[in-house]
Amino acid sequence: MGYSIVYLSLVVLIPLAGLLIRVTAMSWADFVRVAFSDRALAAYRLTFGASFLAATINAVLGTLLAWVLTRYRFPGRKILDALVDFPFALPTAVAGLTLANLFSQTGWLGQFLVPLGIHLAYTTGGIVLALTFVSLPFVVRTLQPVLEEFEVELEEAAATLGAGRWCTFRRVVFPALLPALMTGFALAFARAVGEYGSVLFISSNKPYVSEITPQVIMGWLDQFEYANAMAVAVVMLSASFAILITINLLERWASRFQR
Amino acid sequence: MAHGIPKGPQVAMNSKSRRGIEEPEFIRKVLIGIAVGFVGVFLLLPLANVFAQAFAKGWSAYIQSLQQPDTRSAVLLTLLVSAICVPLNLVFGVIAAWAVAKFQFRGKALLITLIDLPFSVSPVVSGLIYVVMFGAQGYLGPWLDSKDIQIIFAVPGIVLATLFVTFPFVARELIPLMEAQGSDAEQAALTLGATGWQTFRYVTLPSVKWGLLYGVILCNARAMGEFGAVSVVSGHISGVTETLPLRIEKLHQEYQSVGAFSAASLLAILALITLGLKTWLERRQAAEQALGQYDSLSSHEH
């Protein structure tokens, strides 16, 4: 017990407290000036917007994936299941590097897509692409246990009452999945918001245009403007906390329906 | 948030014997096709691309780029950091999970939230925290300087930052497992005369060993692959404070494509090993669970 408290303090609490104290040393006016500067606001818009889009894509495709993996049997299913964790296991730098290359003009996929006008490397689209990649497992893995434990009898009951397959999915299965889906979405969103490594490689990193929030922080750090960096970091932290609380609430809401 | 190792899929419904409660064959094929296509394009292709680009100029070019002194140091540094962080976080994780699952104490909810913290905080912010604390202009900066201790822009800083981002992994895997177990088995052990330590060693640990291994594997994968937090604290000094992911960045910036991809391939291989181990672990856990179920299995009607 004591050991874990000490460990936590050293590793987490004290530096965190230091961060917060440092920020309060800044005047409120300065804080607002930096944290809500045009550059920062542009970065927030990009970060949260791209993350939201990525999480949404993952919500849809993740549901499909989870369904296919739990309900169907086909050759290669186990490999597919294992591959879903790939973004978890792959370092973000590698992910960014290879995705940027893949969709660049000379890349395997880019060579077909660029002539069609689809530029995914070094653009905002690329950012969404990278964020979708890194947050992909979250929705699938959150939904899978729920789907696996889903009582088939509920679907059978709906069938005996006359509901077709799609109708059953819409009215019976999906509402039961919704809490888990939202939790998965929130987790994917949180992950995407914080992502740095892969975006660095795939974005053109131009301030006001294609810069994400972590890069703003890095920019200030490079100039040793610690206070400014922390101001922006506090905004990010607050967002993280808000998302974390939302996730906890969602999980509590989800368990409301169990017995 | 984690539920231990995700369970394998349920026994798929025997489509030949049930009708009206399964999607038509056509729909199923389409859905499977989309799923496979999505994963193939999105996950497999990038993976294959790493190796394709690494070997773009042949096998000897690959080997050569790996033998670059700076790349070699990066590999060694990465291994060192991992070797320090994983065991430390392992011990912490076990103790924290033990505390959370078995005891009631004030601040328990806070502890759990704190454990989840690195997961929701951006890696850059994580690194920033340490710079603010230990950096030249940070809180302890002058003090450390006077003692001639360097944390930021040196290896200790990298270790600390990595510790921060990887410490939840083991704990998060173990907490739900230990909580689900309940304390019946341990209480039984105590009534039979076992000491706390014996109970822990012979009863608690074996029952969570798969979750433990799983957490260790994930912790290691993250420790070796962490970019953001390390990038902030390291100073990017080639040969000294460059971990493998940072090395990849440097090589990429210097337009050394083969070099960058070669280094990346090492990490990709690590990722594949991680995946393989995880799958193996899941299968072992499932097998053990199946055996355990025979005790309470009553005859089932079809």
Add this chain to the structure above:
Amino acid sequence: MSIELRHVSKRFGSVSAVEDVSLTVADGELVALLGPSGGGKTTVLRMIAGLEVPTSGDLLVRGERVNDVPVQKRNIGFVFQSYALFKTMSVFDNVAFGLKIRNTPPAEMQARVDELLKLFGLDGLGRRLPHQLSGGQRQRVAIARALAPRPSVLLLDEPFGAVDAKIRQELREWLVRLHRELHVTTIFVTHDQEEAMEVSNRIVIFSRGRLEQIGSPRDVYEQPKNEFVARFIGVLNVLELTVRGGAARLNELSFPSHGVAEGETLRIGFRPYAVQISSNLQEHPHSAVIRHVYFLGVQLRLELETPSGLILRTRIVKDEFLRQGLEQGSSVSFQIREYRVLSTGANNLSPEVATVHSAANFAEGI
């Protein structure tokens, strides 16, 4: 609505769950599918519902083959053992589900659901969610939901398994009343023979995928077709006798040999009421001690032990027990008034189990 199964079999991979079952259910009947776990009764129920498809054989409804008709079109009401209520929907929405699927106009839907909620004693609970209900209430919602679309047959899978014993009793009576009022053909699965006996018009007994007997409760109790049925329904004392000197014997008891050869075995069974006891030790030919008395209310269940160690079960009305001044440990005389032959010889050939033989005057031996 009459339902007929003709030589229906069901196999899951290499496992045969149902083998060659043929039966008919007439319109408006209340039929119990009874048998031990794994006997195939739930599989038969699910095949009638359309949740499983027979491997071979025909399933006919009103004379028409329905093997290939999907579940949705069969117009059956199914109540699952676990109730399978839609957890995210209110009681009202659960019950209304089948009507909503059929695009019933809202006014009609409201009326029908209200009518059912009232009938089932659930009015006022319309807005509640399943997890806010008691076990018995969930049970009734499940049945109401199945009945809302006015199905032609109601199927229930072990409907009272998950409920407390006291409530189970009430629900049984309630089901009988409901059936009488609604006149819906009802088939339910149970492993509790008392339940089947109490509730149904006819009982279909399954064992290991095969149909053992169909009959009214009285038929299967008084005229069991084979040993399995005789032992499964009610309580049966079973004795294994060996033929020696022309009579089938076991310790101090002897019975006619029924044509069984010398040295071969013969198994007989007799109900508790066939064992007569008396505190007058001269009244009956055999003696025993009352080993244990089980107090069941008006009736007492007695365990008798003979000097040679045989255990026999019998019943006696409490008043009679007291009138004879009996108590645990008393000595009594007894005789076995009637019995059935369950199996003869080493081949275990099943003879006429339904026939009851009187043993009143057979006192050879001893």
